[in-house]
Amino acid sequence: MEEEEYQKMIKRCVRCSVCKWIPQVQIKSQKYASGCPAIDIYNFHPYSGGGKIIIALAYEMGRIKPTEELRDIVYKCTACGNCAVACKYMNTLEPLEIIMKLREKLVNTGCGPMPQQQAYIEAVKKVNNPYNEPHEKRTDWIPDDVTLDPNAKILYFVGCTSSYRRKEMAIATARIMNEAGVSFNILQNDEFCCGSPILRIGDTTTFEEILNKNLDIIESRGIETVVFSCAGCYDTFKVDYPLSRKFDFEVKHTVELFDELIESEQLKLTDNVPIIVTYHDPCHLGRNAERYEDWDGDVVPLMPLVSINIPPKPKRTGSKGIYDAPRKILKKIPGLKLLEMERIQEYAYCCGAGAGVKSAFPEMALKTANMRIEEAEDSGADFLVSACPFCSTNLQDGINDKKSKLKYFDISEILLMALGLEPEKLKQATAEVL
Template sequence: MTYYEPKPHKKFFEKTLEDYRDSIWGCARCNWCQNHWAWNVKSAEYSEICPAFHEFRIFPYAGMGKMHIARALLEGDFDYEDAPEVVKFLYTCTTCGACELNCQRLQDKEPLQVNETLRARLVKDGIGPMPEHRNLLKSVKNYDNPWMQPRTQRDRWARKIKIKNIEKEPAETLFFVGCTVAFDNTQWHVAQNTATILLGAGVDLGMLGTKEVCCGSPVARIGDRDTFFDLAQRNIDMLNKTGAKEIVTFCPGCFKALSHDYAEVPDVPRLQAAVYHSSQYFDRLITEGKLTFSRPVNKRVTWHDPCHMGRHCGIYDEPRRVLEAIPGINLVEMERIKDQSWCCGGGGGARTAFMDFAQKTAAKRIGEAKKTGAEAIVTSCPFCEQNIGDALNAMNDEMEIFDLTDIMIKAMYSREV
């Protein structure tokens, strides 16, 4: 009689395809990686869950297909020169993790981890990432951010806000801003809102200012593990030195990197501070009575779960509770929510390399949101806001998109910050 022994634990970023051999051979083709969990299916239109399979209709785009490709590459059935198209299949994935969740639920297998490991192998072998990602990687290496921006510009969003520089003045709570919002002036409002809300609630808040460096999430998702390890090490060292007890961030990519990914990097120390997504922190402040909303915001809104915050990190209820605490807000749900949420299309490097696909995926989410009768989509992710916002503009649609903090600020102050 055979008993399958559990394998010794290995950190995710140590793993190679070889570590997934059992998993990839055992793919059962059950097709749940492409489909909304059937108990929750409420219509034929929204019964699929994998954006890439939904768009392109062939299996290499689905989690299942990645398992089969991984098996063939691992066993030497073909190599890159026989199948150069593999790079496109692997990088069209938004890393939304829907396949992973359903597969773990049914098969105890990990198609997204396999895809990210495949990407790492492609990068190591010089085949990946997509050409569109190469500038992003260079920028991270040269400027500590993916957007080719000088380090000195990182704290421009905070010029009108009085917030401690934690290197000069100790603070209990560190605000980790993230690159996208720090450098994109169309998104500064999110950082400004967040800082205003936290400071207003009496939080002893500091930031790293121009010293902050990329969390490494984009390079981790693209598969450049060496660069990610370097960033993880630098961030952990720097963040531990600050002495902050808590770190708050609103970017789901940063949040996942700090709260989950760093623990999976080999040979780095532990991050000492507790890491919170801003919605978790706001929820706590509301519960403690430190954050109240006095002005009604009369809007019918729907919540879009960012994948790296929801499915990857399990934060579903907190932002909903925050919205429900705001007078006048009527929260209505889309069909695909929480762990079965439809990705906006902007993650995993897909928007950088496949803009059309990313926009089509966002347009589908907008269609789903409109069916609820909501006037606005609310979310808490700079990538989701950007990608859905661009699609709304392209569609010339009157529906609005807000960051969670936009709504909160409206409910707290007589004017927008």
């Protein structure tokens, strides 16, 4: 968000609190009416999207100083974007972008980010991943039987979390692509953090460096399509990179690719998977994975105080997230029954891990996960499925913490089952990293 727009927008919150809820016409029960984990957990208004707009204004007016109190509140937010969807149902404010800008300002003054987040920035700078794992171990997840094609035009960008923490997702993705006969490659030791965790905490300078590095490499390889199993990497490449630097290759999340492969019958779902699942929409694959559209219109004064955009300025409302592909995949799996939670798609509740919260405020992350797990349980499903390694980690932490009977799988693992590709073997592979 440009500074000028930021300065205008922070004066316009009407404090209606719609940002605390999912869109009003989507509320189906008292229990699952809220949409913002931060306000649900911390209750004070500044934790809400609208509250942070007020903070931004108060900060600009010099009413509040860059203190630890301020930092704490601004960073206790998963940047899930529910506030933006709820607000823009009718209004035109961008609470999520304001939060991001506010973080950027805190970083620039030295107030932000949180120390734990600063530590992972340093790790990325040093070893190219926020987990501070040795760079050379990035490809350790690759099983011997996976085939890579050095000449492929499709690149699988594995991402730090799938490479180091959620290897089962990387393995499943690779196996499925092999099974479908999709020729792909990975960047091996030239793959670095996508920059998402750094961008979300407001270090835009470091992020710029990373994105340039990544784009330079990918573009130098003549890649046509980059595939992501990580929703965070996908969102960052798809939505955030183009704001700084345009690129020509296509980006796809694995659910989009898998859906196409099933449609084209390159993947044949042969095995019965008689389970009841519910699907969690990752924020980065759902509402936030909507590209900014270029707009080159005019702001035309209609009457004193009222101006309109001609042509209408596209509004990111969350409607263009990837919602259908994962559901189509799940619905095509023989024997599988999909039950929806109450909060889905652009008004899905966050898993609780995003935007540096998992590292700086693990309790907040866990509490949020527990709330989401409860909703999944209430759906009547036995299995919780998603398509993001961050969600995977945090929701599994929640399942363990809550001692829930739910079992978590990434959608690629479920697909593996339907393809008869010995998911047990996969589980063995994952055991060592869990």
